[in-house]
Amino acid sequence: MAQVEVVGLAKKFGAVDIIRDLDLRIANGEFVVLVGPSGCGKTTLLRMIAGLEATSAGEIRIGERDVTRLSPRNRDIAMVFQSYALYPHMTAAENMGFSLKLSKVPQAQIDDQVNRAAKMLHINHLLTRKPRELSGGQRQRVAMGRAMVRQPAVYLFDEPLSNLDAQLRTSMRAEIKRMHLEEKQTVIYVTHDQIEAMTLADRIVAMREGRIEQIGAPDDLYNRPATTFVAKFIGSPAMNLLPALVRDGVIAVTGGPSFPLPQAFAHLKGENGREVLLGIRPEAFHLEAGRSDWPSFAITASLIEPCGAEVYVIGDFAGQEVTLRLQPGTAPQRGQTRDFHIDAGAVHLFDARTERSLRNEGDTP
Numbered sequence: 001m002a003q004v005e006v007v008g009l010a011k012k013f014g015a016v017d018i019i020r021d022l023d024l025r026i027a028n029g030e031f032v033v034l035v036g037p038s039g040c041g042k043t044t045l046l047r048m049i050a051g052l053e054a055t056s057a058g059e060i061r062i063g064e065r066d067v068t069r070l071s072p073r074n075r076d077i078a079m080v081f082q083s084y085a086l087y088p089h090m091t092a093a094e095n096m097g098f099s100l101k102l103s104k105v106p107q108a109q110i111d112d113q114v115n116r117a118a119k120m121l122h123i124n125h126l127l128t129r130k131p132r133e134l135s136g137g138q139r140q141r142v143a144m145g146r147a148m149v150r151q152p153a154v155y156l157f158d159e160p161l162s163n164l165d166a167q168l169r170t171s172m173r174a175e176i177k178r179m180h181l182e183e184k185q186t187v188i189y190v191t192h193d194q195i196e197a198m199t200l201a202d203r204i205v206a207m208r209e210g211r212i213e214q215i216g217a218p219d220d221l222y223n224r225p226a227t228t229f230v231a232k233f234i235g236s237p238a239m240n241l242l243p244a245l246v247r248d249g250v251i252a253v254t255g256g257p258s259f260p261l262p263q264a265f266a267h268l269k270g271e272n273g274r275e276v277l278l279g280i281r282p283e284a285f286h287l288e289a290g291r292s293d294w295p296s297f298a299i300t301a302s303l304i305e306p307c308g309a310e311v312y313v314i315g316d317f318a319g320q321e322v323t324l325r326l327q328p329g330t331a332p333q334r335g336q337t338r339d340f341h342i343d344a345g346a347v348h349l350f351d352a353r354t355e356r357s358l359r360n361e362g363d364t365p
């Protein structure tokens with residue numbers, strides 16, 4: 001296990017900047033998840049840390065070593081990809097032990113390490129099977145086992161669960177979490193899955209166009225997004241953002257009601273006409289009063305999306321489309337209008353021009 005440090009890292013493909021002056025410090029034993037839109041450079045960053053892609057500028061340190069110019073096999077990392085290529089003619093155990101065999105590790109020791117990893121991944125009973133005799137999820141476990149037997153300083157995962165069905169994903173996710181709690185490996189993990197990011201990460205790194213937009217605990221990114229980009233990217237359905245003005249100590253939603261400034265934004269009291277975006281998570285709408293002193297307002301449901309344990313209601317609020325997350329049974333029918341309350345403590349305000357949060361730094365919601 002080791003810490004990972006990336007300093008001033010940059011990557012160009014031709015004239016195009018893919019990674020731009022990126023700094024990132026990952027503590028020993030930390031589980032860091034990279035998220036961001038397709039093409040923002042997540043895989044490129046992982047491949048640079050792995051040594052599969054040369055750097056255009058900057059430095060990569062693993063543990064105490066500068067590995068920037070070392071070959072992948074001298075970096076003491078293991079990478080698990082979305083498309084895990086197992087050798088078809090080898091059994092699961094042979095696949096898992098292959099890298100150790102290449103390194104001339106004695107067979108008894110290989111068997112030990114393979115058995116240890118297999119036990120952790122619950123695949124002991126599958127070790128003599130060939131890949132074609134395994135399910136997709138079992139193959140993915142073998143691919144993870146292959147990384148684990150090497151006991152690398154750092155694990156790099158690039159969407160390792162995205163080829164699995166929903167049920168397998170959920171159980172593998174729990175397995176990875178359990179393993180990390182027990183073994184405390186240093187992990188850098190890329191995913192598009194919000195729940196994977198929120199449940200696995202010690203810290204989430206939100207990337208945008210080759211740069212880091214925000215780093216923080218999952219709770220930080222969810223409850224204190226620094227920009228509208230992070231606000232919209234973290235959380236599903238996405239946060240609603242309504243154009244508004246701050247004036248005379250209130251937030252005046254464009255074409256809609258006005259609300260008193262919540263505590264976290266009290267420092268904006270003197271503003272007179274500042275353009276802002278009012279951020280409201282879908283779950284911050286309530287039918288019952290009593291959660292805040294904010295006035296209620298009418299929303300007409302234009303579309304209902306039942307999702308089992310909850311219902312997404314898409315409706316019209318002051319001429320803007322908003323998404324609400326409600327309990328089944330309480331949700332309005334399509335076309336119905338209801339009065340809703342908002343939890344004033346749960347709203348966000350962003351400057352409309354800079355798109356940065358206006359939350360008072362010292363505030364904790």
Ligand SMILES: Nc1ncnc2c1ncn2[C@@H]1O[C@H](COP(=O)(O)OP(=O)(O)OP(=O)(O)O)[C@@H](O)[C@H]1O
Nearest residue numbers: 013014018036037038039040041042043044045192
């Ligand atoms: N070998 C290459 N040559 C030129 N451009 C490349 C190369 N590899 C990646 N790119 C470009 O670099 C950018 C970042 O790609 P990357 O694969 O890192 O994105 P990503 O964040 O992993 O996206 P996704 O979520 O779709 O996997 C993209 O615009 C991609 O087209």
Ligand SMILES: [Mg+2]
Nearest residue numbers: 042043044158
């Ligand atoms: Mg990728």
